[in-house]
Amino acid sequence: MPVTALDTSADTGTGRGKDAGKKGRKRWLAAPAVLAGFCALSVALFWDGWTDLGTTIYGGSDAVLFSWYLAWTPYALAHGLDPFVTHFLNAPDGVNIMWSTGVPLLGVLAAPITVLAGPLVAFQVLTTLAPALSGWVMFLVMRRWSAAFPAAAAGLLYGFSPYVIGASYGHLHLSFALFPPILLLLLDDLLIRQRRAARTGALLGVAVAAQALVSEEVLATSAVVAIIAIAILCVQHRDQIRLRAAAAAGGLAVCAAVATVLLAWPLYIQFFGPQRVHGSIQPSDIAVSDLLTFVTPTPLQAIGPDFAVRESLRFSGNAVEVSGYFGLPLLALLAFIALRLRRDPLVALCGPLFTAVAVLSLGPHLHLGGHVTGIPLPWRLLELGPVLHNALPSRLSLYLVLAAGAMIAVWLDQARPPRLRAVTGVVTAAALVPLVPATLLPFTTVTPRFFTGPQVDNLPTATTALVVPYPYPQQNIAMLWQAQTGFRFTMPGCYCTVPDRNGRSSFHPEVDPLNSALIAVATGQRTAQAALGQPGLAAAFDHYQLNAIILGPTDHHDELVTLLTTLAGAPGRYVDGVDLWLLNSAPGRS
Known part of the structure; x- marks a missing residue:
């Protein structure tokens, strides 16, 4: 296929003509350093839990719930029981765990810790790793489009965003946000670079199956955002649709086949097994982004005027779900980047995508200052369909920080003269400062001997x-x-x-x-x-x-x-x- 505006160089990580060997060596040196840095930040963030390991956790009842799940999966597998159904709770009827965010994949991965040290320690380890690994995966993915420092900035924003910090209060299935950056990478391979469609489709199928065993909600919302992104690309590059459609369709078919095989058992249990449910799990029009959410700090931020924080408490939904805060400086920076680098393919995609997802995160009706205006919005149509009526629109802020991180990485990467590089770095840091998280409040458990x-x-x-x-x-x-x-x-x-x-x-x-x-x-x-x-x-x-x-x-x-x-x-x-x-x-x- 001829090179197009969508293609980037296959010889280097940035696609801008640098020496491949030298770039590869730097890449391998940067990756462990960034991971270590992110892990150190995460340990500092959850330090109270580490000083009282096995007793102090974050998230109250939700943390207890996920600790139970982490214990159940290895127990069920070791005793020949169905890991997706349990009769140990809700006796005598039992529970269909596939309807209850059971994170079976995380239960398997953390099984050695759970068996040796107990479910609370396993929960603390995973809670601490979630921001670090989410940010690190974002860093690795963004190395395709930028150098190490810009990619690290994107990873920092993504992994330690208000969304991930809010989800760290007990929502382990949401804070482990590795899938969206991986989806970006694989869709780039499949739709843009068109590298070995069958292999890429198979990898995408494995990633889909893995995500389904962590959070079906994130999988469903990722699919919605991916469809929007593909629609934007089709509008921007109409001349490429016919050239790329066959290979893309083939790869997606392989993805569907692989995911179906891997998920056959759990999905059968979910939709045809005992104790299955129907109807909406979450109430509609509650956990949404208020129009003022994007510029109003919440108790999750370390910096913010008291009057603004009090204003955020008027927004509907649980405070940890109000995760769409960016602040005026960062929003202004993103608008500048979208205009200044509008010819860059990734920025050209992420700018409109950010706007579209922000509108969806407002929910079925516009909320303004804690009041429901009754003005209908696009999410109202999406929640009429299956699966998405159980998704919370406010959680779409995950994809906003992904798009924002990608735009910032490209902007920092394209700052060439040293003086300009320093200026862009200072401006970016200043825009990110309002998002610094506040000290997390721990929850102490008491277990009788x-x-x-x-x-x-x-x-x-x-x-x-x-x-x-x-x-x-x-x-x-x-x-x-x-x-x-x-x-x-x-x-x-x-x-x-x-x-x-x-x-x-x-x-x-x-x-x-x-x-x-x-x-x-x-x-x-x-x-x-x-x-x-x-x-x-x-x-x-x-x-x-x-x-x-x-x-x-x-x-x-x-x-x-x-x-x-x-x-x-x-x-x-x-x-x-x-x-x-x-x-x-x-x-x-x-």
Whole structure:
């Protein structure tokens, strides 16, 4: 195929005529140095978790949830169980993990750490690696278009962006953002450079399958952004469509075939297996980018006027989901780059792509200063289709920082005279300073010795135990305790995606007299005596056919002891930090 405006030199990493051998040596020297630097930054960011390893984590209930997932995958595989379905939670019905962001690939990769040091340590290691590896992969990809320093700047922006920092509060499936830069690289190979379409398609299929086993949401939104990018390229290079269509289609067909084979088992379980759900998992029009999000700092930033931070708290959705902040200086710089380097192929793509994705991130209706204006926006059409109605528009900020990083890398790379290089570096640094993250707030867990010591052997095998505090989205520490026992028992309750009585998704099991009483007493909304008067309580207790009750540290402990003693018909006994009841229905007991 003849060289076109889309092609770059195959002889060098930058495509600008430098000596290939010398460039290759510099590339291999730069890569480990950048990785080490990013890892050091990430360790500093999560330092509190490293000073209290195995106890302090980031993200509260979500962190406990992902720690459980990291423990479940190696346990299931080692015991010949289906890693995508579990009956250890939400007894007796179980959970379809493919609907619950189970990160099975990360569970496999972190298995040695989990087995040797426990799920909390594995979670801390992965949480720390996520920004560093995401930024490093972005750096490696951008080396195709720029020298090491500009690529490192792009990696720094991408890996330590407000999106990744916000996701680091427990959303491990989102903070591991390696896939979008890899997708950029492989699509460049397939659509632009057209290097061995079958091989590139196979690699893309493997990458798609891997991402699906980390986060299907990121995979789905990446596909949307890729389609937009391809549409922009088609408009900009109409004369190239016919020349490139056949090879591109062939590569994408190989990608689809490879991904289908690799994902056949988990996707079958997800859509045809037990405990599958339908309907939207997340509410619509909540986790979106407010129009002011892009210029308003949030509590995630170290620098920002108090009045502006307070303004950000008015935006809809959880504060960690408000991740589209760039600041006026960086937005002005990106606009300048888009205009100044509009003839550069990568900038010509990323400028319009940034604008289009920013509009999509606003959600189905325009939000302004925390108010829903009712003005319809393009995302409204996308969420009508399958899969995307479960995606949160505010999380599209991931692709905004990818596009911004690419533009900055090209701009820094093209600054040739030393004086101009220094000026561009200073301007870029000044524009990035407002994005410096604030100190992350850790979450400290407490695990009674019962769950990690020899006394847990008091529980017979095949035990179904009611663990209190009862696990639900706002308080799921019992899931961590279960994982730390090596899944010694199954238990009712969970913080996970399960179907309600109509098959629609819910983040907790169906409310019944037992779990509602346990939650109400634990939160101080009801006394034990009032809860015992609730109709159907004894029947709900008997329904679970419990073998044991375990009461751990919790608020309103004495009231819960009264409630559980009455339900069990006898007092429990104190064992290594918990109150334990072994019921007559326990296996091996009369």
